[in-house]
Amino acid sequence: MDKAKKNLLEENEATALLVGFIIGTGILSLPNGVVQYAKQDGWIAVIIGGLHPLYIALLAIYYAKKHPNQNILVLSNIYLGRILGTICNILFMVEFGIFTIEGIISVSNIFRVYATPFLTPIKIFIPTILLAIYLSDKGIKVLGKINKICLYLTVILTLVLLVSLKNGSYLNLFPIFGTGVKNIFNGSIESALAYGGMESIFLFYPFLKEKGKGKVKKITLKALFITMGIYTWVTFVCIYSLGYKVTSITLWPVLLVTESINLQALNSFRIVFLFLWSIVMFKIIANEHYAFTYILSDILKIKDKNKLYWFIFPITLYLCMGIKNEVQRRAILGYMVPKITLFIIAYISIIAILIFIKDKARK
Amino acid sequence: MKIKKIVIIFLVALIGYVYADKLKVSPVEELNVSSGYGVDINKELSGNVQYSIPFTVYEFKKKVRLGTGGTTKKAASSKAVGEQSSNIIEAKANSIGQTREDRQLNSSKSIIIGTQKISVISEEAASYGILNLINIIFSNAKTNDRGIFTIGKGKAEDILNFKVEGYASSADYIDGMIRNAIDYNFISGEYTLLDVYVALDSEGKNLVLPYLEIKDKSITFTGMALFKGDKMIYVLPMEESKVMNMLRGKKGKGVLTLQEGPEKYINYDAMVKKKVKCNRREEKYEFTIELDFQGDIKDNTLYKDIKKENESEFEKLMEKKIEKMCNDFLYKMKNVYKIDCLNLGMYAAAKYGRETGVDWNEKVCNSDIKVIVKVKIDKMGRGQY
Numbered sequence: 001m002d003k004a005k006k007n008l009l010e011e012n013e014a015t016a017l018l019v020g021f022i023i024g025t026g027i028l029s030l031p032n033g034v035v036q037y038a039k040q041d042g043w044i045a046v047i048i049g050g051l052h053p054l055y056i057a058l059l060a061i062y063y064a065k066k067h068p069n070q071n072i073l074v075l076s077n078i079y080l081g082r083i084l085g086t087i088c089n090i091l092f093m094v095e096f097g098i099f100t101i102e103g104i105i106s107v108s109n110i111f112r113v114y115a116t117p118f119l120t121p122i123k124i125f126i127p128t129i130l131l132a133i134y135l136s137d138k139g140i141k142v143l144g145k146i147n148k149i150c151l152y153l154t155v156i157l158t159l160v161l162l163v164s165l166k167n168g169s170y171l172n173l174f175p176i177f178g179t180g181v182k183n184i185f186n187g188s189i190e191s192a193l194a195y196g197g198m199e200s201i202f203l204f205y206p207f208l209k210e211k212g213k214g215k216v217k218k219i220t221l222k223a224l225f226i227t228m229g230i231y232t233w234v235t236f237v238c239i240y241s242l243g244y245k246v247t248s249i250t251l252w253p254v255l256l257v258t259e260s261i262n263l264q265a266l267n268s269f270r271i272v273f274l275f276l277w278s279i280v281m282f283k284i285i286a287n288e289h290y291a292f293t294y295i296l297s298d299i300l301k302i303k304d305k306n307k308l309y310w311f312i313f314p315i316t317l318y319l320c321m322g323i324k325n326e327v328q329r330r331a332i333l334g335y336m337v338p339k340i341t342l343f344i345i346a347y348i349s350i351i352a353i354l355i356f357i358k359d360k361a362r363k
Numbered sequence: 364m365k366i367k368k369i370v371i372i373f374l375v376a377l378i379g380y381v382y383a384d385k386l387k388v389s390p391v392e393e394l395n396v397s398s399g400y401g402v403d404i405n406k407e408l409s410g411n412v413q414y415s416i417p418f419t420v421y422e423f424k425k426k427v428r429l430g431t432g433g434t435t436k437k438a439a440s441s442k443a444v445g446e447q448s449s450n451i452i453e454a455k456a457n458s459i460g461q462t463r464e465d466r467q468l469n470s471s472k473s474i475i476i477g478t479q480k481i482s483v484i485s486e487e488a489a490s491y492g493i494l495n496l497i498n499i500i501f502s503n504a505k506t507n508d509r510g511i512f513t514i515g516k517g518k519a520e521d522i523l524n525f526k527v528e529g530y531a532s533s534a535d536y537i538d539g540m541i542r543n544a545i546d547y548n549f550i551s552g553e554y555t556l557l558d559v560y561v562a563l564d565s566e567g568k569n570l571v572l573p574y575l576e577i578k579d580k581s582i583t584f585t586g587m588a589l590f591k592g593d594k595m596i597y598v599l600p601m602e603e604s605k606v607m608n609m610l611r612g613k614k615g616k617g618v619l620t621l622q623e624g625p626e627k628y629i630n631y632d633a634m635v636k637k638k639v640k641c642n643r644r645e646e647k648y649e650f651t652i653e654l655d656f657q658g659d660i661k662d663n664t665l666y667k668d669i670k671k672e673n674e675s676e677f678e679k680l681m682e683k684k685i686e687k688m689c690n691d692f693l694y695k696m697k698n699v700y701k702i703d704c705l706n707l708g709m710y711a712a713a714k715y716g717r718e719t720g721v722d723w724n725e726k727v728c729n730s731d732i733k734v735i736v737k738v739k740i741d742k743m744g745r746g747q748y
Binding site: 246 | 387712713
């Protein structure tokens with residue numbers, strides 16, 4: 001019993017894991033997407049976009065209260081029946097699969113533009129996928145610890161962006177609310193897509209060590225505020241120092257901002273930033289991959305995950321090779337992610353309603 | 364277990380070889396490291412434009428000096444001193460990207476692009492437009508975004524070819540000159556590539572770059588080039604640029620003088636901070652620029668003594684003089700240049716809305732601009748002789 005308990009997540013690790021599912025490759029390009037619609041009010045759009053994970057967080061708290069030991073895979077089978085439940089689980093798994101592939105391609109694109117242009121994509125895909133498989137094989141406790149380290153790294157790196165504030169002008173942010181509510185709302189939809197990943201809480205809240213009252217509440221809300229804070233801060237810094245037009249032209253505005261920070265020995269802070277941020281990017285790929293294989297092994301009822309990896313590796317590799325460059329990747333994502341997000345919201349809400357109804361009926 | 368270790372080491376070596384195969388690493392003496400580049404344009408009669416982009420590259424030469432005498436065995440010293448100088452590699456083509464091909468044909472070593480500290484754009488190329496150049500620079504991830512952009516009189520190649528004593532290349536000299544120019548003339552130093560990207564794309568902002576000339580056997584910073592969009596329109600001499608910088612930058616340092624004769628003057632070395640307020644009445648804009656000067660009296664041969672009354676008298680006279688300087692410049696800006704070189708459009712856009720289709724150059728030149736100056740004396744040195 002003790003050994004099993006050792007493998008459960010502490011509160012800090014769970015918070016870090018949740019943040020780790022959301023913050024990853026998206027942060028470097030989030031300001032670009034948001035600023036296309038919301039212009040200089042991009043940072044407000046990012047705050048409003050936080051409503052999406054907030055909603056999911058509230059639902060998660062409700063789930064954990066009613067069914068603290070059963071994760072969503074089991075619950076969907078209970079409430080929606082075997083066939084429909086399994087279909088929904090498969091779609092849930094597909095979401096994590098898409099995020100994994102998207103993360104890998106994003107890492108490859110960033111490296112091939114900024115760091116290692118001499119590598120072909122496949123040379124980056126293979127080690128990344130192997131690394132993700134290796135990390136996710138270690139289990140959720142190890143993942144939690146890695147995420148904790150990466151959380152500290154994320155916070156420190158984004159705080160260093162403070163230094164670039166001296167190169168900007170507050171005028172770039174004005175007039176506040178000048179773009180109009182409709183544009184800010186469209187921008188917040190873009191940012192809501194970057195917040196995707198909160199739904200992973202539904203998979204691992206049974207793994208918490210302490211399932212007391214309000215633990216899940218504490219974890220999800222803390223993770224939510226950390227994520228919202230970091231995303232808003234990063235968008236704010238990009239608009240402040242670059243202005244919204246340049247932010248909408250650069251594919252990775254955050255890296256352009258890091259260029260303005262001067263380090264003595266190196267040319268710019270961008271190199272250090274990218275080097276340390278790559279750790280964060282690998283972490284999110286490992287996270288998503290873990291979620292994917294976890295659901296897959298649950299659906300197929302296969303305990304030994306090694307057999308799964310033999311299949312997952314070539315399929316992932318093949319899918320990654322399909323998307324050629326960054327612009328294509330964003331177009332495909334822009335098409336698929338809204339549908340996925342809507343599905344997730346609908347799916348989770350329906351099960352919540354069913355839980356509520358059954359609960360009332362029991363009383 | 365041993366087999367496992369051997370297999371792992373073998374795999375690591377194999378992977379390392381496969382990955383590092385394409386990596387080109389060579390010592391710096393075998394690469395052409397560029398310290399600066401110039402942009403020239405040849406406009407042909409047929410309407411074609413030929414871009415000429417010379418690169419200044421470092422040359423690493425070794426001079427071997429033999430030691431004196433050979434009487435003792437110890438004194439067989441031969442020192443090899445590395446000397447740095449620079450060369451120009453030319454490149455001409457019909458598009459900027461193609462000049463890279465032409466350039467490599469003129470060079471014995473591989474050329475590294477993106478390490479440049481400065482770029483000198485000739486007047487003709489700047490008047491033609493720098494947007495194409497900015498496009499290719501922006502797209503290159505390896506560009507040094509803190510490199511400085513300057514405009515040169517005549518041909519950029521001549522400025523880059525100019526040999527400056529004690530410096531490996533004229534590019535190093537120009538780099539130092541512009542970075543250290545912020546001590547005087549109210550120069551802001553915001554002439555890096557990042558500033559150019561932001562200025563070209565910001566509403567209400569107009570680009571201003573340093574203007575270099577070869578004068579009296581050296582390269583000097585003689586004025587500022589005014590841009591409208593991405594094309595250079597005017598060149599302001601240093602006296603006018605000084606006033607423009609005073610009104611344009613967030614802060615700056617410079618020397619102002621009250622002079623009543625060849626021997627009677629006061630030199631005031633001040634730091635200025637600027638605040639702008641913008642108002643709109645119907646279609647007409649009103650700008651109020653507040654300049655706060657605080658500085659030291661460096662030299663005083665005008666008054667016999669600086670006492671309390673003289674101090675305030677000096678402050679008032681200085682304020683009036685600065686206001687007159689600013690108003691003269693503003694008159695010229697509104698009627699002759701007709702460009703918003705003070706970036707006042709930025710403040711108006713921040714208050715009244717962006718992308719409303721307003722031409723800020725026109726609006727600012729038709730607006731009322733008022734300058735309020737405050738002068739304060741800080742220190743007066745050791746004493747008056």
